[in-house]
Amino acid sequence: MDSHRQTLESAKKYLTTAASVAASAMLARTVVKEFLPNELRTLLSSGFDRLFSRVSTDSVIVIRQTERRWHISNELYDAAGTYLRTKISPALKRLRASKEKEKNNIIISLDDGEGLTDVFEGVEYKWQLMLQQETSSSRVGETSADVRWYELNFHSKYKDVTLNTYLPHILDRSKEIKAMDRRLKLHMNENDSWSEIDLHHPATMDTLAMDAQLKRTILEDLARFVKRKEYYKRIGKAWKRGYLLFGPPGTGKSSLIAAIANYLRFDIYDLDLKEVNRNSDLKSLLIEMTNKSMLVIEDIDCSVDLQNRDGEEGEKETKSHNNNDVTLSALLNLIDGLWSTSGEERIIVLTTNYKDQLDPALLRPGRMDMHIHMGYCGPDSFRVLASNYHAIDEHPLFEEIDCLLKEVEATPAEVAEELMRSDDADIALGALILFLQNKRKGEGREEILLESLRTDDGVIDGEKKPLEIGQGEDQTSAESK
Numbered sequence: 001m002d003s004h005r006q007t008l009e010s011a012k013k014y015l016t017t018a019a020s021v022a023a024s025a026m027l028a029r030t031v032v033k034e035f036l037p038n039e040l041r042t043l044l045s046s047g048f049d050r051l052f053s054r055v056s057t058d059s060v061i062v063i064r065q066t067e068r069r070w071h072i073s074n075e076l077y078d079a080a081g082t083y084l085r086t087k088i089s090p091a092l093k094r095l096r097a098s099k100e101k102e103k104n105n106i107i108i109s110l111d112d113g114e115g116l117t118d119v120f121e122g123v124e125y126k127w128q129l130m131l132q133q134e135t136s137s138s139r140v141g142e143t144s145a146d147v148r149w150y151e152l153n154f155h156s157k158y159k160d161v162t163l164n165t166y167l168p169h170i171l172d173r174s175k176e177i178k179a180m181d182r183r184l185k186l187h188m189n190e191n192d193s194w195s196e197i198d199l200h201h202p203a204t205m206d207t208l209a210m211d212a213q214l215k216r217t218i219l220e221d222l223a224r225f226v227k228r229k230e231y232y233k234r235i236g237k238a239w240k241r242g243y244l245l246f247g248p249p250g251t252g253k254s255s256l257i258a259a260i261a262n263y264l265r266f267d268i269y270d271l272d273l274k275e276v277n278r279n280s281d282l283k284s285l286l287i288e289m290t291n292k293s294m295l296v297i298e299d300i301d302c303s304v305d306l307q308n309r310d311g312e313e314g315e316k317e318t319k320s321h322n323n324n325d326v327t328l329s330a331l332l333n334l335i336d337g338l339w340s341t342s343g344e345e346r347i348i349v350l351t352t353n354y355k356d357q358l359d360p361a362l363l364r365p366g367r368m369d370m371h372i373h374m375g376y377c378g379p380d381s382f383r384v385l386a387s388n389y390h391a392i393d394e395h396p397l398f399e400e401i402d403c404l405l406k407e408v409e410a411t412p413a414e415v416a417e418e419l420m421r422s423d424d425a426d427i428a429l430g431a432l433i434l435f436l437q438n439k440r441k442g443e444g445r446e447e448i449l450l451e452s453l454r455t456d457d458g459v460i461d462g463e464k465k466p467l468e469i470g471q472g473e474d475q476t477s478a479e480s481k
């Protein structure tokens, strides 16, 4: 996106017009201005009239604005503008305007040469933006308006493939590009209604400090999920995916949620169950959610107070802390039923610091598809943080830090805090070493106390960990179902 903006900025700056069309320079400049991304969208709000004109072996499709609002052409004209914006080379220094011989048309070259060339499935397409000033007279006097259209040139033998494949591809790509450009929203609930703010969380999958293999697994899972519309339809399952994030505070559960939202360009619906008084309110909230969104319930263990644990799942009374009527079974039924069937491409994320305190109903197969353990900071995570905070990939102190991180349980949040202490990498890494050494001393004393509680099988009483599938970094794991 930035490179496009730069291109457009530099295109604007370096605009030159051919000497022969000096009189048209003002008009051309207007078009160039309109190539700024936001304005482009307004410019391209209309449609096209399709016509083929044969010039020797070339075919030309004219994609033109039209008065008819809902004409298919509107969509394609709009899509062409969006699509071409991503195709303009960052190296482009100027937009060239020239006048067509014996015509009033001005050609705006979208590259340095003859026209922007796009190669798709081996076929070469040349795009030109055309511009004409049309004057019309009426009783109130003469008015003039700019008429713009795209000309798409290609060899006539590719006419079918163009209509059947290339133009649909442009429509699809433009939808994807628009989805990427869209501002993300964070929705928060108050009783039975959502309020929204723009989501500007800077976390991305790149800046997230976690075990490299686990990160790859999550990314692959997400990428597979969004491509599987037909698959979910075929198997008769709702197109949704559930992730349970668990781990100590400060290990990046909220950061991962934001990173997923930024990666998929999904809005977040942050559901605070304590704010919901009745199951009917919960239902209203879930119905209002849009597609391509994430339902997030943080600290699920604190949001609902589990009672009657021994009863059947459907009978479990799970009330929230402020004694409202919302039950866990209602939440689960709504998510499995209405929420899943009334929308698509939905993700649900539950977080907890204490997975072992969760109701088994939440952990049942098919409910949360992937259990992701956000663990303490290991060498992989530390490398990401060092790169985030100090833009360094290597440093003589790394080895010592790696050794300490293997011995000490420090959260990424704690490590990040130390790294922020100074802009000087040497000082910050030194502070981190000191912090880890102090922590190790503290833990050493604790270890001695815990030693007396150790049972025969080596497990510390009350500390028995749930069985997890570990991957990569020692303290990080994922269970995928």
Ligand SMILES: Nc1ncnc2c1ncn2[C@@H]1O[C@H](COP(=O)(O)OP(=O)(O)OP(=O)(O)O)[C@@H](O)[C@H]1O
Residues within 6 Å of the ligand: 207, 208, 209, 210, 247, 248, 249, 250, 251, 252, 253, 254, 255, 256, 353, 374, 411, 412, 413, 414, 416
């Ligand atoms: N894995 C991580 N990668 C990058 N930064 C992290 C990570 N974990 C923590 N941080 C840093 O620490 C801050 C707090 O982390 P975050 O809120 O994501 O943790 P959490 O696990 O959700 O904590 P809690 O359980 O208390 O909600 C973040 O804003 C970020 O700066």
